[in-house]
Amino acid sequence: MQPIRHSLRDQTPLYVFVSVLFLMGVVFGALMVNALTFEQQQDLSRYLGDFFVSVNDGGTSFQALSFWTVASLHLKWLGLIWLLGLSVIGLPGILILDFLKGVLIGFAVGCLVGQFTWKGLLFAIVSVAPHNLIVIPALLIASVAAVGFSLGIIRNRVLLHRSGSAAGPFFSYTSLTLIMAAILLAISTFETWVSPELMSWVTPLLI
Template identity: 80%
Template sequence: MEPFRHTLKDQTPLYVFVAVLFLMGVVFGALMVNALTLEQQQDLSRYLGDFFISVNEGGESFQPLTYWEVAALHLKWLGLIWLLGLSVIGLPGILILDFLKGVLIGFTVGCLVGQFTWKGLLFALVSIAPHNLVVIPALLIASVAAVSFSLGIIRSRVLLNRKGTAARPFLSYTGLTVAMALVLMAVSSFETWVTPVMMTWVTPLIAQNSL
């Protein structure tokens, strides 16, 4: 327990940096909505309106992803972070992924709120927020581990010119990534079977305005 506390204390600046980077992505994504042209906004509004009507009526165009499709999306993102953490040149890529994740969420929520105001926010709270309350921390923890591992390689091999084995840090890094993978697989079940049901609770409010 004590080593874990020391590790957490040492990595606190990294956690803060990665979290701020993600939040900057969210803000940037939300601001991107305002940059859309009038035609793009109309197309987006039409698409969202058709989507909500389809969800409300149980149309064929609303086909929730299967469990393995949802899990694969999260695991691919996690796997890419893990791979980038294995090399020094992959360090900027990890930070870019965290920023892009924030942009995607910010843009999605911004579109919903921009088009449907409080109803869009309510839909975002039931369709986007619940599983991301677990997914985002899991990915940020994996990102910090990846950045820390990559920085460890730089310090030991490049700056200090040490030739010690990297087996123990690698196993620790990989073990944490596997743990986050299990977390993501668990939350994928919620996203697969619970989130679509919650979406159908809210869509009637929005679909009425889209008819």
């Protein structure tokens, strides 16, 4: 856990910046719901209604994703952050990914609340919130590590023209990313087997 403690201690401003960027994405995503046309809102309402009926009835259109499908979605996102952190030009991409993640969550919650008010909020609490309470911090920690590593490249290689070995920082950066990957694998078990059960308990309220 040493890489995490080091990251938390030395990169607090980056954590604040990335967290604010993510929250801006959440707000933007929620506001996007209001920008939908009336026809789009009707289509969305029909889709959600059919989805909730299927969940309640155990229909074939609702099939809980397999563990590896869920895990691969999280790991691909994490892997892309890690890859972008290896290059200077990838720095904006990391920030865009964090903002986009916020937009996706904000839009999902905004759609549920906009269509079903407090019942939609309750569904969002059991379906969107639980695993994301772990997934989002893990991705933000990985993002800060990626931004920090990329800024280190800019500072040492571009601005100061240092030619020392980057093996140490790379090992710390990759180690932290692997720790986040293990955490995402663990929370994927919850998302695979527990979240669908929670959704099935709440769904009758929305039908």
